[in-house]
Amino acid sequence: MGITYQIFGMRPDKLFNRLLVYGGSVVVLFYILGPFLWLVSSSFQPEQNLLDRDGSLFPTEWDFTAYRELLTGFLYDASSGIPYQARIFLRSMLNSLIVAGGVAVLSILIGSVAAYPLARMKFKGRNFLMFFILGTRLIPAIALAVPFYLMVKAVGMNDRLETLIVINLSFILPYVIWLLQAYYRSIPMELEEAARIDGCSRLGTLFRIILPLSLPGMVSTGILAFLLSWGDFFFALILTQSQSSFTSTVVASMFATDVDVKYVSIICAGVLSVIPPVSFALIFQRYIMSGLLSGAAKG
Known part of the structure; x- marks a missing residue:
């Protein structure tokens, strides 16, 4: 009678299949959410940092100017300097x-x-x-x-x-x-x-x-x-x-x-x-x- 080895309470083949499924799910998740996470991260960066060749994925300097203009721009007129689009x-x-x-x-x-x-x-x-x-x-x-x-x-x-x-x-x-x-x-x-x-x-x-x-x-x-x-x-x-x-x-x-x-x-x-x-x-x-x-x- 052969001896069946178990790792974390599972047979090696089942453990491998489960790790393969979880690993593939993580890759797909990052593939789907990656662009959106970059979008959110970039929205808090100053314009110059975003265009910088050595820019960081995560904000090193937080800037809420664009959000403030978009969310409160309707309160101002053209003389405020806020863009018409905002x-x-x-x-x-x-x-x-x-x-x-x-x-x-x-x-x-x-x-x-x-x-x-x-x-x-x-x-x-x-x-x-x-x-x-x-x-x-x-x-x-x-x-x-x-x-x-x-x-x-x-x-x-x-x-x-x-x-x-x-x-x-x-x-x-x-x-x-x-x-x-x-x-x-x-x-x-x-x-x-x-x-x-x-x-x-x-x-x-x-x-x-x-x-x-x-x-x-x-x-x-x-x-x-x-x-x-x-x-x-x-x-x-x-x-x-x-x-x-x-x-x-x-x-x-x-x-x-x-x-x-x-x-x-x-x-x-x-x-x-x-x-x-x-x-x-x-x-x-x-x-x-x-x-x-x-x-x-x-x-």
Whole structure:
């Protein structure tokens, strides 16, 4: 009978596999978080230190000037010397919240109803319709830039947040419909059949049975819609012309001009812009995980 050696209460092969998994996880974690950690660290450094060839990864001299300008700039006018971009940054963050929140709410309201017949009803051309809806997302945004701009300008809706909401919704809604119909299919059909036997209509079944059970899936897809619209830069850049409609991505890019590039201000704007979506993800992480896993289990 051979002797089995154990290290830390485990066989060597199991210990090696576990160390391999943990080591790989640490490498992936640093790969993902590394750029963001550098971003946060650089945001507290003076501009000169950041551009110095011998600069340090961690601040040797802490500087909060850029954060102070971005967070309190709205209190000052042009005579204060604070850059115009910093004075309108918080307003642009509010605009981004309005656009992303509007897209998230509308995509759930529309997508939750549109996904139901695709998941539960059998009709001719259903599969084609499903792939057509998702296929519309294959059209690159740049191919639609000129048509969208001309159409928006013709109806007098340029430089308005409502326009950004509608355009972002047109790109994100196919994702929402596809994800929700997959989640609906994970709900046992017996529950819906029991409701129909009790005299509930299809519409009543949707609102009384399907939607309440689909809350995790709706929250997860709503967060996804929020994140996708929050990071929009392309259409926000070409369709906004004033501070009343600038989003945070546009204002952050305005720190780079033909004369100067304020790297620290751009970095600070990036750090502040990450806070809302990360906060939403942390608050609703339970719904996000259960929604994605339940939808994938049967979809």
